[in-house]
Amino acid sequence: MSKRSTTGLPKAGTGKPNTPDTAAAKPTGILQQLRLREYHTKHEREAAVQRLVILGTGIALAIALVILVLAFVVDQFIRPGQSVASINGETITVADFRSRAKLERALLGEQINQQIAMMASFGMDSDTIVQQISNQPPFSTWLSELSVPDQLGNRVLTEMIEDELVRQKASELGISVSDEELQNEINEFFGYDPNVGVVEPTASPTATSSPTPVVSPTPSQVPTATNTPTVTPTPEVEPTATTTPVPSATPSATPNAEERAQQYNETRTSFFDAVISSAGISQEVLNDYFEMRVLRTKVRDTVLADVPKTDSFVNARHILVATLEEAQQVVDALNAGDSFAALAAALSTDGSAQQGGELGWAQPSRYVEEFADAITGAAVGAIVGPVQTQFGFHVIQVLGREERDITDAQYETKLNDEFTTYVETLRSAETTNVEIFDIWADNVPEEPAFVARGL
Numbered sequence: 001m002s003k004r005s006t007t008g009l010p011k012a013g014t015g016k017p018n019t020p021d022t023a024a025a026k027p028t029g030i031l032q033q034l035r036l037r038e039y040h041t042k043h044e045r046e047a048a049v050q051r052l053v054i055l056g057t058g059i060a061l062a063i064a065l066v067i068l069v070l071a072f073v074v075d076q077f078i079r080p081g082q083s084v085a086s087i088n089g090e091t092i093t094v095a096d097f098r099s100r101a102k103l104e105r106a107l108l109g110e111q112i113n114q115q116i117a118m119m120a121s122f123g124m125d126s127d128t129i130v131q132q133i134s135n136q137p138p139f140s141t142w143l144s145e146l147s148v149p150d151q152l153g154n155r156v157l158t159e160m161i162e163d164e165l166v167r168q169k170a171s172e173l174g175i176s177v178s179d180e181e182l183q184n185e186i187n188e189f190f191g192y193d194p195n196v197g198v199v200e201p202t203a204s205p206t207a208t209s210s211p212t213p214v215v216s217p218t219p220s221q222v223p224t225a226t227n228t229p230t231v232t233p234t235p236e237v238e239p240t241a242t243t244t245p246v247p248s249a250t251p252s253a254t255p256n257a258e259e260r261a262q263q264y265n266e267t268r269t270s271f272f273d274a275v276i277s278s279a280g281i282s283q284e285v286l287n288d289y290f291e292m293r294v295l296r297t298k299v300r301d302t303v304l305a306d307v308p309k310t311d312s313f314v315n316a317r318h319i320l321v322a323t324l325e326e327a328q329q330v331v332d333a334l335n336a337g338d339s340f341a342a343l344a345a346a347l348s349t350d351g352s353a354q355q356g357g358e359l360g361w362a363q364p365s366r367y368v369e370e371f372a373d374a375i376t377g378a379a380v381g382a383i384v385g386p387v388q389t390q391f392g393f394h395v396i397q398v399l400g401r402e403e404r405d406i407t408d409a410q411y412e413t414k415l416n417d418e419f420t421t422y423v424e425t426l427r428s429a430e431t432t433n434v435e436i437f438d439i440w441a442d443n444v445p446e447e448p449a450f451v452a453r454g455l
Contacts, residue, residue, distance in 0.1 A: 082439055084443065097160065103281055107275060149446050161427070166426075177291050182294060319348045341357065379398070
């Protein structure tokens with residue numbers, strides 16, 4: 001019978017688990033040592049990879065943050081100060097350009113909505129209003145500019161360049177704008193005359209129509225009623241600076257001066273608040289816009305003070321056809337002795353055919369440019385053409401030409417046309433240095449977006 005151990009402990013080297021000498025034992029075989037080393041190496045690699053992933057993620061986040069910060073700095077501090085144009089050393093910055101373009105967008109949108117509200121007040125349905133707005137100038141032009149940002153941006157930049165040239169000329173002439181002149185310009189923008197409706201003790205009150213806050217939005221261009229050769233112009237109808245295709249809403253009773261002033265203040269406040277809010281501009285930017293309008297008018301009146309209040313009128317007739325070949329056949333027939341009136345009645349595609357092609361007396365500026373140029377330079381009695389316009393091919397005969405006195409409205413139109421030419425002359429002068437930088441095209445805003453109200 002064998003003896004038992006008296007210590008109560010297993011013998012060393014028994015290999016049983018959870019014994020102290022087993023836990024402290026080290027692998028003795030080469031294979032076991034390699035496996036253990038591989039185990040530690042794998043965990044070390046995984047830990048190293050994990051550290052690299054964390055480090056890489058941190059670096060990526062840091063780079064992204066730096067890029068965002070740089071983009072913010074460029075967008076908010078560097079880009080706004082960059083130049084889109086330079087005029088004799090005076091720069092137009094990106095910030096100035098974007099602010100003006102947003103203002104123009106807001107003005108156009110509000111004026112279109114004012115017109116929509118007016119049409120709706122006359123009981124027009126939505127389809128009719130959309131058709132009127134979409135096809136009738138100036139609203140169709142404004143809609144096009146709101147839909148094509150670059151079109152609006154190009155016009156705005158051109159006007160800002162011209163504004164700077166006018167501003168420099170005003171400084172040279174010592175012309176400035178007073179607060180009263182600024183307020184009068186804003187009143188005129190809304191068609192408001194504070195003197196209308198004031199009852200004099202010795203005079204009877206005169207019925208007046210309410211103001212219509214739909215006007216031309218740009219300081220450099222005053223819309224003119226331009227008749228095309230497809231209709232008979234009526235010289236007695238005066239072109240106006242405001243093209244309003246529908247009548248103003250007229251209340252049943254004419255408001256007195258106090259009521260009109262209240263109406264005007266409410267309309268102006270509502271209109272300007274909407275513009276400032278949607279465009280994200282300050283009142284100062286809005287005031288600068290109207291101040292420039294006044295400055296342009298004052299410079300215009302100064303440099304064109306000697307322009308006579310007369311204009312050339314032309315009595316002309318024409319035959320309008322679709323193709324160059326047809327027009328040449330008309331010329332050949334006229335040269336062969338055929339009747340102009342008979343050919344016009346038989347071949348002309350416009351409404352003047354019923355009058356033998358007669359257009360009557362009118363200023364050349366009432367016609368499209370190509371037609372106007374043709375009749376301006378034509379000798380009386382001569383056959384001119386074919387002349388191509390957007391309407392087709394014209395064969396023209398000038399029947400008479402004379403200088404006539406013109407109305408105040410016609411004179412205003414004449415001054416605006418001549419001032420446009422004057423500003424173009426300033427820009428093209430050898431002493432004028434105008435540079436335009438391509439960066440403007442990347443900074444044309446598309447906001448505020450136009451939303452038609454009430455449709």
